[in-house]
Amino acid sequence: MVARYERIADALREEILTGAHPVGSQLPSESDLAGRFGVARGTVRQAVAVLAVEGLVGSRQGARRIVLGRARSQSFAELHSFAQWARANGHRYGGQVIEQRRRAASAVESVRLGNDKVLEVLRLRTLDDEPVLVERTVYAEWVAPAVERLPADCESVTEALYESIGLVIAYGEHLIDAVPAGAQDARLLGVRRGSPLLRQRRITTTYEGRPVETSDDRYRAGSVIFSIRNSIGANPLVRQAGDLRSGRREHMFDL
Amino acid sequence: MVARYERIADALREEILTGAHPVGSQLPSESDLAGRFGVARGTVRQAVAVLAVEGLVGSRQGARRIVLGRARSQSFAELHSFAQWARANGHRYGGQVIEQRRRAASAVESVRLGNDKVLEVLRLRTLDDEPVLVERTVYAEWVAPAVERLPADCESVTEALYESIGLVIAYGEHLIDAVPAGAQDARLLGVRRGSPLLRQRRITTTYEGRPVETSDDRYRAGSVIFSIRNSIGANPLVRQAGDLRSGRREHMFDL
DNA sequence: CAGTGGTCTAGACCACTGT
DNA sequence: CAGTGGTCTAGACCACTGG
Numbered sequence: 251m252v253a254r255y256e257r258i259a260d261a262l263r264e265e266i267l268t269g270a271h272p273v274g275s276q277l278p279s280e281s282d283l284a285g286r287f288g289v290a291r292g293t294v295r296q297a298v299a300v301l302a303v304e305g306l307v308g309s310r311q312g313a314r315r316i317v318l319g320r321a322r323s324q325s326f327a328e329l330h331s332f333a334q335w336a337r338a339n340g341h342r343y344g345g346q347v348i349e350q351r352r353r354a355a356s357a358v359e360s361v362r363l364g365n366d367k368v369l370e371v372l373r374l375r376t377l378d379d380e381p382v383l384v385e386r387t388v389y390a391e392w393v394a395p396a397v398e399r400l401p402a403d404c405e406s407v408t409e410a411l412y413e414s415i416g417l418v419i420a421y422g423e424h425l426i427d428a429v430p431a432g433a434q435d436a437r438l439l440g441v442r443r444g445s446p447l448l449r450q451r452r453i454t455t456t457y458e459g460r461p462v463e464t465s466d467d468r469y470r471a472g473s474v475i476f477s478i479r480n481s482i483g484a485n486p487l488v489r490q491a492g493d494l495r496s497g498r499r500e501h502m503f504d505l
Numbered sequence: 506m507v508a509r510y511e512r513i514a515d516a517l518r519e520e521i522l523t524g525a526h527p528v529g530s531q532l533p534s535e536s537d538l539a540g541r542f543g544v545a546r547g548t549v550r551q552a553v554a555v556l557a558v559e560g561l562v563g564s565r566q567g568a569r570r571i572v573l574g575r576a577r578s579q580s581f582a583e584l585h586s587f588a589q590w591a592r593a594n595g596h597r598y599g600g601q602v603i604e605q606r607r608r609a610a611s612a613v614e615s616v617r618l619g620n621d622k623v624l625e626v627l628r629l630r631t632l633d634d635e636p637v638l639v640e641r642t643v644y645a646e647w648v649a650p651a652v653e654r655l656p657a658d659c660e661s662v663t664e665a666l667y668e669s670i671g672l673v674i675a676y677g678e679h680l681i682d683a684v685p686a687g688a689q690d691a692r693l694l695g696v697r698r699g700s701p702l703l704r705q706r707r708i709t710t711t712y713e714g715r716p717v718e719t720s721d722d723r724y725r726a727g728s729v730i731f732s733i734r735n736s737i738g739a740n741p742l743v744r745q746a747g748d749l750r751s752g753r754r755e756h757m758f759d760l
Numbered sequence: 761c762a763g764t765g766g767t768c769t770a771g772a773c774c775a776c777t778g779t
Numbered sequence: 780c781a782g783t784g785g786t787c788t789a790g791a792c793c794a795c796t797g798g
Contacts, residue, residue: 274714290769312776316714326740426731428683428703446701448683459529459571476681477743485581486741488732545788567795
């Protein structure tokens with residue numbers, strides 16, 4: 251069952267993509283669209299709200315909506331899962347467990363994951379047959395058994411965990427910065443020590459808010475780029491000072 | 506005039522922040538909140554939608570909403586403007602124009618900005634008296650005169666342009682990756698050549714979709730971190746392969 | 761099966777834009 | 780001042796969760 255407003259959003263997205271509404275042009279008014287699709291104005295507003303969140307259109311009171319771009323947004327799974335992202339974008343991909351061990355949680359980890367024992371896994375992932383990503387993931391104890399049952403060259407951990415224990419990862423927080431490659435990073439990725447890596451630290455939870463894993467993912471420079479659209483009305487990206495001593499922090503990575 | 510749903514969102518945000526609704530707990534039902542605030546259910550839904558976009562609460566049909574974190578969300582201006590961000594976060598900040606010149610636009614720039622002449626400005630910005638950011642900004646011709654009238658040590662270009670010509674930057678697209686410091690970067694930031702920098706390329710437009718500037722901002726590693734929350738229902742961040750030869754790209758940086 | 765969130769309607773009024 | 784988007788209401792029905 252697909253909602254009416256989703257189908258309207260799809261239709262409008264398609265029209266934007268095909269150039270029926272070129273970038274920079276005005277979208278028809280809400281009443282026009284309501285008439286055309288045979289729905290109430292509120293439903294049209296839900297549809298264009300979807301496009302606004304995607305950064306496709308902008309709006310301001312009193313003026314017609316403007317087409318800002320023709321982007322398609324990726325699914326949550328595609329951001330979270332390397333395999334799903336690579337596949338959806340037509341890349342070859344692979345992965346290999348380099349190290350895997352149970353250990354006691356650090357103080358920070360035990361608060362984040364709600365466990366005092368954790369499973370740590372080091373994976374090297376390849377994109378189009380080149381090593382691009384070193385993934386250091388720490389799993390909460392309750393998912394550890396399922397992770398340990400996976401083959402070392404499991405291509406998609408996210409999908410495998412869904413199939414084996416029905417795990418759905420629903421929420422994530424991501425911290426993005428740049429770091430120099432350490433000795434192990436350098437060896438695995440085939441770059442010089444100290445060379446730039448794009449780091450994405452994340453913590454993910456289930457629908458119920460139960461923590462699943464935290465991870466420190468490091469991409470070889472040039473292999474991936476993160477992209478985001480924002481506006482005066484919607485600003486999902488946040489910038490923070492990186493010095494841990496100064497200033498407050500306020501995200502899942504704290505407590 | 507602040508909307509009713511905004512004030513309700515503020516109230517709930519405050520309650521989450523103060524711990525009245527701890528992380529992991531359930532939010533009251535929509536009907537409860539509607540009764541408590543004396544509004545229709547739709548208004549409550551608008552309010553919690555705000556919190557959902559901020560990543561504070563999650564939801565799924567049939568189950569009560571869950572508190573995911575105690576957010577702070579920054580304003581759009583704070584992401585766009587180094588000065589406004591630094592000030593809001595209690596840092597000292599400064600800036601200095603290193604180079605500034607008019608030149609012909611490159612092919613790409615002329616399409617992005619809609620101009621064949623541009624103004625290029627190289628600025629070095631300091632945070633807490635340390636150089637942390639090299640900003641290479643290319644302005645469309647129509648804003649160039651106003652930019653040229655600014656003092657070389659202008660602290661907030663965004664605010665100055667608003668005051669001088671009423672310029673409001675309403676939309677932005679940002680690409681984030683890691684790059685090695687070039688010779689000029691290294692000299693200005695006081696780091697070694699090749700050391701990691703966090704790069705944020707952006708293009709911004711007015712409400713009407715008119716391009717204002719593109720910029721290549723490079724942060725010293727460790728000085729800033731970008732942070733984002735996402736969910737299965739809202740996924741603003743997009744990951745792309747970095748190899749420019751492969752795959753399609755679909756954002757303002759194209760055409 | 762009761763409660764809850766998701767969708768949709770029809771109509772009202774207001775704030776703002778652009779001519 | 781006409782048109783448009785922003786806000787809000789009151790009520791309806793459905794899909795889903797969780798006991």
